[in-house]
Amino acid sequence: MSVVVNTRTLSAKLTGVQRYTQEIVNRLAHRVELVAPQSHLEGVAGHAWEQFVLPTLLRGRLLWSPSNTGPLMVSHQVITVHDAVPFDHPEWLNPIFAGWYRFLLPRLIPRVRRIITVSEFSKTRILEHAQVDPARIIVIPNGVDSRFRPHKDQEHLNLIKRLGIPSCHYVLSLGSLEPRKNLDRLLKAWELLCEEVPEDIWLVVAGAKGKAQIFRDVFFEKLPPRVYFTGHVPDEYLPALYSAALVFVYVSVYEGFGIPPLEAMASGTPTLTSNQTALPEVVGDAGLTVNPFSVDAIAEGLRKLIGDSALRQTLRQKGLERSLQFGWDSIAERTWTVLREAASE
Known part of the structure; x- marks a missing residue:
């Protein structure tokens, strides 16, 4: 059996989709052939x-397209669709990009042998927008790299100094800074809360800064006290950044999966996340979930975690245990099983 993997997107900037593709193809490299353009092609x-x-x-071989898209004329194909954002929230995307996916996916999905997706939530959204037998949609979650684990205090101190974080005690928010990540409500919640918590606790927001759309819906004349933006954090710094945090907060309003809460749990960091879309599937009972549309609920969740060391310890232990269910080795094997079955048809 021969399988070809469409790795066109691996030359793009690292995001969750690229990480997913790279982690799996690294483990299947001896079984598959990787195909991509000779030079990076965008748009x-x-x-x-x-x-x-x-x-x-392809020469008749099975194609796996792991990045939300694939050639429409190839039916001997498995595709991975990570979410249904182009249908559910096209306003968050470039209009041309959203229009292309809204045209392509309802036509491609019914043609291919199997569709892999990363959560039951994403499966329900795919079924809403494409006419396909539900049995052909296989849910295989994302994974977490073994780099994400509890780190030693000295590693924490070195990282905090390197990034210029003002305190060793901080609540961490991490992710691409865009409207669906809900930064505006998080900042409002922090404004309600920050005078109640010890003065050495800061809110640290990690991710690229300076983009106008980040603050489009934020109605502060100035930021609340004790908020620090790190800017872009290199990938190699992330494990220690998670591990050093008192609490991790990720109250996104829409996720097809949500890798950052999983990475935080694997790092031993108590996690507060949204009770919407796929995030409850990721954290289970190992995280505290709140309504992301309620500033008061976000503030109350942070108040509980910051103020209750016993709750933090309970969630720390549960998070470490739950993260073991998401190893990339087993996820790659489950993916290979789907590819093998599709190739044999």
Whole structure:
């Protein structure tokens, strides 16, 4: 059996989709052939290569397209669809990008052998927008790298100094800073709360800063006290950044999966997250979940975690145990089983 993997997107900036693809293909490299353009192609050029050049390279072999898209003319194919954002929230995307996916996916999904998705939530959203037998949609979650684990205090101190974080005691928020990550409500919740908590506890927001859309819906004349923006954090710093945090908060309003809470739990950090979309599937009973549309609920969740050391210890232990269910080795094997079955049809 021969399987070809469409790795066109691996040359793009590292995001959750690229991490998913890289982790699995690293483990299946001896079983599959990787195919990508000879040079990095973005936008229309990349999609044109995928639709018209990639099919000519297959020679009857099964294709796995792991990044939300694939060539429409190839039915002998498995695709991974991570979420249904182009349908559920096209306003968050470039209009051309959203329009292309809204055209492509309802036509591609019914044609291919199998569809892998990363949560039961995403499966329900795919079924809402594409006519396909539910049995052909296989849920296989994302994973967490073994780099994410509790780190030693000295590693914490070195990182805090390197990033200029003002205190060793901080609540961490991490993720791409965009409207669905709900930064505006988090900042409002912190404003309600910050005078109640010890003065050495800060809110640290990690991610690229300076983008106008981040603050589009934030109505502060100035930021609340004790908020620190790190800017972009290199990938190699993330394990210690999670591990050093008192609490991790991730109150996104929409996720097809949500890797950061899983990474935080694997790092031994008590986690507060949204009770919406796929996030409850990720944290189970190992995290505290709140309504992300309620500033008061976010503030109360933070208040509980910051003020209750016993609760933090309970969630720390539960998070470490739960994260063991999401090893990339087993996820790669489950993915290979789907590919093998599809190739044999």
